[in-house]
Amino acid sequence: EAGVAQSPRYKIIEKRQSVAFWCNPISGHATLYWYQQILGQGPKLLIQFQNNGVVDDSQLPKDRFSAERLKGVDSTLKIQPAKLEDSAVYLCASSSVLDTQYFGPGTRLTVL
Amino acid sequence: AQSVTQLGSHVSVSEGALVLLRCNYSSSVPPYLFWYVQYPNQGLQLLLKYTTGATLVKGINGFEAEFKKSETSFHLTKPSAHMSDAAEYFCAVSLSGGSYIPTFGRGTSLIVHP
Numbered sequence: 001e002a003g004v005a006q007s008p009r010y011k012i013i014e015k016r017q018s019v020a021f022w023c024n025p026i027s028g029h030a031t032l033y034w035y036q037q038i039l040g041q042g043p044k045l046l047i048q049f050q051n052n053g054v055v056d057d058s059q060l061p062k063d064r065f066s067a068e069r070l071k072g073v074d075s076t077l078k079i080q081p082a083k084l085e086d087s088a089v090y091l092c093a094s095s096s097v098l099d100t101q102y103f104g105p106g107t108r109l110t111v112l
Numbered sequence: 113a114q115s116v117t118q119l120g121s122h123v124s125v126s127e128g129a130l131v132l133l134r135c136n137y138s139s140s141v142p143p144y145l146f147w148y149v150q151y152p153n154q155g156l157q158l159l160l161k162y163t164t165g166a167t168l169v170k171g172i173n174g175f176e177a178e179f180k181k182s183e184t185s186f187h188l189t190k191p192s193a194h195m196s197d198a199a200e201y202f203c204a205v206s207l208s209g210g211s212y213i214p215t216f217g218r219g220t221s222l223i224v225h226p
Contacts, residue, residue, distance in 0.1 A: 044216075
């Protein structure tokens with residue numbers, strides 16, 4: 001089966017610009033996650049969706065980050081405006097069984 | 113709440129030597145424990161997981177880990193390192209019966225020398 005797809009793989013922007021990342025989960029996976037992985041650290045959950053509803057967004061900086069999952073399949077994560085500290089890899093993961101997540105390759109964001 | 117401590121940000125071994133990556137956790141309820149591997153410029157791949165049952169868990173690529181409740185540990189081992197094992201390894205814990213959102217350690221970089 002196809003894995004989790006993410007695009008773009010790399011993105012370089014200036015601070016205060018906006019950026020969007022896209023994720024297509026494994027077919028049939030109801031749960032989708034976005035993680036932020038800062039260099040030298042483990043991934044940190046930003047938001048969890050169950051179908052098209054938000055389950056947990058407690059660690060999402062809502063003043064600048066937003067995410068949606070229309071129709072319970074693809075998802076988009078947006079940052080507006082970006083700050084230097086947003087430089088990180090943004091990982092999307094999906095799961096059908098809650099205790100096992102499958103990760104995409106990630107989008108590496110550099111904010112200059 | 114749960115947390116994970118991975119001892120050693122870098123571990124260096126020779127090809128063919130034993131690999132031992134250490135992970136200690138804290139959890140208020142019985143944990144689910146995971147090891148993930150991340151190759152450069154790739155996402156995380158699940159190596160193995162412990163949920164319930166047998167405490168010695170075998171994963172892919174010859175790795176295994178043992179859940180030791182008394183030591184709150186879940187160390188990852190492989191009898192003989194291969195050059196292709198060089199990667200970043202993450203231990204993670206989640207709460208059984210909860211949302212299953214894993215908390216990740218900071219990672220250990222495995223370096224394999226020829």
